[in-house]
Amino acid sequence: MSILVVGSVALDAVETPFASRENIVGGAASYFSTAASLYDQVNLVAIVGSDFPQEYLDFWRNRRVSLEGLQIREGKTFRWVGRYHLDMNARDTLDTQLGVYADFHPRIPSSYQDSQLLFLANIQPQLQMELLEQVTQSRLKVLDTMELWLMTERAALTEVIKRVDMLLMSEEEVRQYTNQASIVTGVRQLFELGLRYVVVKQGSYGALLFGADGTYFSAPSYPLEEVIDPTGAGDAFAGGLLGYLSTVQVGPDGSYAVDDLKRAVVHGNIIGSFACADFSIERLRTLTMDEIAARYRELVVYSHFDPEWQPKSHEIKA
Amino acid sequence: MSILVVGSVALDAVETPFASRENIVGGAASYFSTAASLYDQVNLVAIVGSDFPQEYLDFWRNRRVSLEGLQIREGKTFRWVGRYHLDMNARDTLDTQLGVYADFHPRIPSSYQDSQLLFLANIQPQLQMELLEQVTQSRLKVLDTMELWLMTERAALTEVIKRVDMLLMSEEEVRQYTNQASIVTGVRQLFELGLRYVVVKQGSYGALLFGADGTYFSAPSYPLEEVIDPTGAGDAFAGGLLGYLSTVQVGPDGSYAVDDLKRAVVHGNIIGSFACADFSIERLRTLTMDEIAARYRELVVYSHFDPEWQPKSHEIKA
Numbered sequence: 067m068s069i070l071v072v073g074s075v076a077l078d079a080v081e082t083p084f085a086s087r088e089n090i091v092g093g094a095a096s097y098f099s100t101a102a103s104l105y106d107q108v109n110l111v112a113i114v115g116s117d118f119p120q121e122y123l124d125f126w127r128n129r130r131v132s133l134e135g136l137q138i139r140e141g142k143t144f145r146w147v148g149r150y151h152l153d154m155n156a157r158d159t160l161d162t163q164l165g166v167y168a169d170f171h172p173r174i175p176s177s178y179q180d181s182q183l184l185f186l187a188n189i190q191p192q193l194q195m196e197l198l199e200q201v202t203q204s205r206l207k208v209l210d211t212m213e214l215w216l217m218t219e220r221a222a223l224t225e226v227i228k229r230v231d232m233l234l235m236s237e238e239e240v241r242q243y244t245n246q247a248s249i250v251t252g253v254r255q256l257f258e259l260g261l262r263y264v265v266v267k268q269g270s271y272g273a274l275l276f277g278a279d280g281t282y283f284s285a286p287s288y289p290l291e292e293v294i295d296p297t298g299a300g301d302a303f304a305g306g307l308l309g310y311l312s313t314v315q316v317g318p319d320g321s322y323a324v325d326d327l328k329r330a331v332v333h334g335n336i337i338g339s340f341a342c343a344d345f346s347i348e349r350l351r352t353l354t355m356d357e358i359a360a361r362y363r364e365l366v367v368y369s370h371f372d373p374e375w376q377p378k379s380h381e382i383k384a
Numbered sequence: 385m386s387i388l389v390v391g392s393v394a395l396d397a398v399e400t401p402f403a404s405r406e407n408i409v410g411g412a413a414s415y416f417s418t419a420a421s422l423y424d425q426v427n428l429v430a431i432v433g434s435d436f437p438q439e440y441l442d443f444w445r446n447r448r449v450s451l452e453g454l455q456i457r458e459g460k461t462f463r464w465v466g467r468y469h470l471d472m473n474a475r476d477t478l479d480t481q482l483g484v485y486a487d488f489h490p491r492i493p494s495s496y497q498d499s500q501l502l503f504l505a506n507i508q509p510q511l512q513m514e515l516l517e518q519v520t521q522s523r524l525k526v527l528d529t530m531e532l533w534l535m536t537e538r539a540a541l542t543e544v545i546k547r548v549d550m551l552l553m554s555e556e557e558v559r560q561y562t563n564q565a566s567i568v569t570g571v572r573q574l575f576e577l578g579l580r581y582v583v584v585k586q587g588s589y590g591a592l593l594f595g596a597d598g599t600y601f602s603a604p605s606y607p608l609e610e611v612i613d614p615t616g617a618g619d620a621f622a623g624g625l626l627g628y629l630s631t632v633q634v635g636p637d638g639s640y641a642v643d644d645l646k647r648a649v650v651h652g653n654i655i656g657s658f659a660c661a662d663f664s665i666e667r668l669r670t671l672t673m674d675e676i677a678a679r680y681r682e683l684v685v686y687s688h689f690d691p692e693w694q695p696k697s698h699e700i701k702a
Contacts, residue, residue, distance in 0.1 A: 152565065153565055248610065250608070250609040268589065271590075272602075274607075282607065282686050284604045284605070284686050284687050285689070289567075289600065290568070291566050291569055292566065293566075325689070328690065329689055358695070359695050368601060368602050369602050369687060369688075370688055371603070371647055371650055373688060375647055376677060378631070
C-alpha cells in the first residue's frame with residue numbers, strides 16, 4: 067500500500083514562550099510524510115525552493131517517502147513565522163512568504179497512481195481540487211483544512227468536502243463551518259455533504275471519530291507534562307491515522323472495521339503527542355514503532371475501565 | 385454506608401440562550417444529594433429559609449436523604465441568579481441574596497457521625513473547616529471549591545486542602561491555584577499538600593483522575609447533542625463519584641482499588657451528563673440505575689479500543 071499526500075513543505079521560524087528556532091523544516095506535508103512513513107510508503111506531492119536543505123530530502127528518501135512528485139524550483143521555499151501565546155493553545159502568524167509556492171500546481175507522477183490512500187493537507191481548496199481531478203483510483207480520500215479557508219474559500223472548500231470520504235476538522239472549525247454550537251449536531255450536518263467519516267480534533271483533549279453509520283469513538287489524548295512546540299501536531303496526527311489505516315484490510319465494500327478505525331485514531335493521537343516533544347519534525351525523525359507501542363499500552367491503562375459493570379440490586383432505586 | 389454532604393441549598397433563577405426558569409431548586413448540596421442518593425444514604429447538612437418548597441424536602445426524605453442536619457429558619461433561602469453565554473461554557477452571576485445562609489454554621493447531628501464518606505461542597509473554606517472539626521471518623525474526605533475562594537480565601541482553602549483526601553477542581557482552577565500551565569505539573573504540586581487523589585473536571589471533555597501513587601485515568605464524557613442547563617453538573621458529577629464509591633469495599637489500608645476509582649469517575653461523568661438534560665434537579669429526580677447502566681455500556685463502546693495491539697514486524701521501522 068501507499069499514501070499520497072499533497073501539502074506544504076516549508077521553512078519555519080517558531081517562537082514559544084520558552085524558546086525559539088529559525089529556518090527549521092515545517093509545513094503540513096513534512097509532518098504528515100515523516101509520521102505516515104513510519105507505517106507505510108508515502109508519495110509526496112509538494113514544491114520547495116532551491117534553498118531547501120538536502121539533508122531532509124535525503125532523510126525522507128531513506129524513510130520510504132517518494133519525492134518523485136516534489137517539485138524543486140529555483141527560488142525560495144515557502145516560509146512561515148509564528149509565535150505561540152503563553153498557554154501554547156493559541157498562536158499568531160507573524161509572517162508568510164510564499165516564494166516558489168505562489169506558482170504551485172500539484173502534479174501526480176504516474177508512479178503515484180496506485181496510492182490507495184489520499185491525504186489532502188490544509189492547502190487552498192482550489193489546489194486540493196486540482197489534485198483530486200488527477201486521481202484515478204483511491205480507496206480513501208481524506209481532507210484536512212484550516213480556519214483561513216473556512217472564512218475565505220467556503221464555497222470551494224464545500225466542493226472538495228463533497229468529493230472526499232473523511233474530513234478532519236478541529237472543534238472550532240466544525241462550529242464555525244456549520245454554525246452549530248453542538249459538535250454532534252454540526253457533524254450530522256457535515257454528513258449531509260456525503261462524507262463517510264468525520265474526525266474532530268480536540269487538541270490536548272484527544273479526538274472524536276464519527277461515522278455516517280453511527281459509529282462514535284472518543285480517543286484519549288496522551289498526557290504531556292511539557293509541550294516544546296505544538297506546530298504540526300495536527301498534521302502528525304493525520305500521519306499516524308492514515309499511516310495505520312494503510313496497513314489494515316478493508317471489507318468487500320471498501321469500508322474499514324470499526325476496531326481498525328479506533329486503533330487508527332489512537333495512533334494519530336500518539337504520533338501527535340510525540341510531535342510536540344521537539345521543534346520541527348525532529349522527534350518524529352527518531353521515533354520508533356516500539357515507542358509508539360509503549361504509549362499505546364499506556365493509553366489502554368489510562369482510558370479503559372471495567373466493561374462489565376452492572377448495577378447490583380441494592381443500588382437500583384426506581 | 386452513608387455520605388455526609390455540607391453545602392448550599394438554594395433557589396435559582398437561570399437564563400440560557402434558549403430558555404429561562406425562576407424560583408427553581410439549586411445549590412451544590414441539592415444536586416449532590418439528589419445524585420448520590422441514587423447509590424446510597426445521604427446525610428445533608430445545609431440551611432434553607434421558610435420559603436423553601438416542602439415538595440422537595442419530601443422528595444429527598446423519600447429518596448434516602450436524611451434532613452436531620454438541614455436547618456430550616458424563618459426568612460429567605462439563599463438565591464442565585466445566573467445567565468449563560470451563547471456557548472453555555474461560560475456564565476455570569478447576575479445576583480446573589482444570602483438570606484438565612486448569611487448566618488449559617490454547619491452542625492453535624494450525632495446520627496451522622498457514622499458517615500463513611502464526606503463531601504465538602506463549594507461553600508466558604510471557613511465553613512468547610514468548621515464542619516471538618518466536627519467529624520470524628522470518615523473514610524474519605526472529598527473537597528470541592530470554586531474560583532471565588534481561590535481568589536479571596538486562598539490561605540483558608542489551602543488549610544482545608546491539607547485536611548482532605550481527595551480534591552475536585554476544574555482545569556482552570558488547577559491552573560489558577562498552582563500557577564502552572566501544565567495540568568500534570570499543577571496536580572503534582574497539589575499532591576505536595578498531602579492529598580491522595582485529585583480529580584480534574586474538564587466539562588464536556590470528561591474528567592481526569594490522578595492518584596498520589598501514580599494512578600492516572602482519563603474518563604470519557606458522554607456526548608450530548610443538547611444541553612438544557614449545565615448548572616449543577618459538577619455537583620452531580622461529585623454525587624455520582626461519591627455515590628458509587630460509597631458502595632464499594634476498601635482495602636485494609638483504607639485505599640480504593642484503581643478499578644473502583646475508575647468506575648466511580650465514569651459514574652460521575654454519566655450523572656453529570658444527565659444533570660444537563662433539564663433545569664434544576666429535575667432530570668436527576670427521575671433518573672434510574674438502569675438508565676445509568678445504559679450510558680455506562682455506551683461509554684464502553686465509545687471509548688474502549690483493542691487493548692492487545694502490537695506492531696507487526698513489517699511496520700517496525702528503526
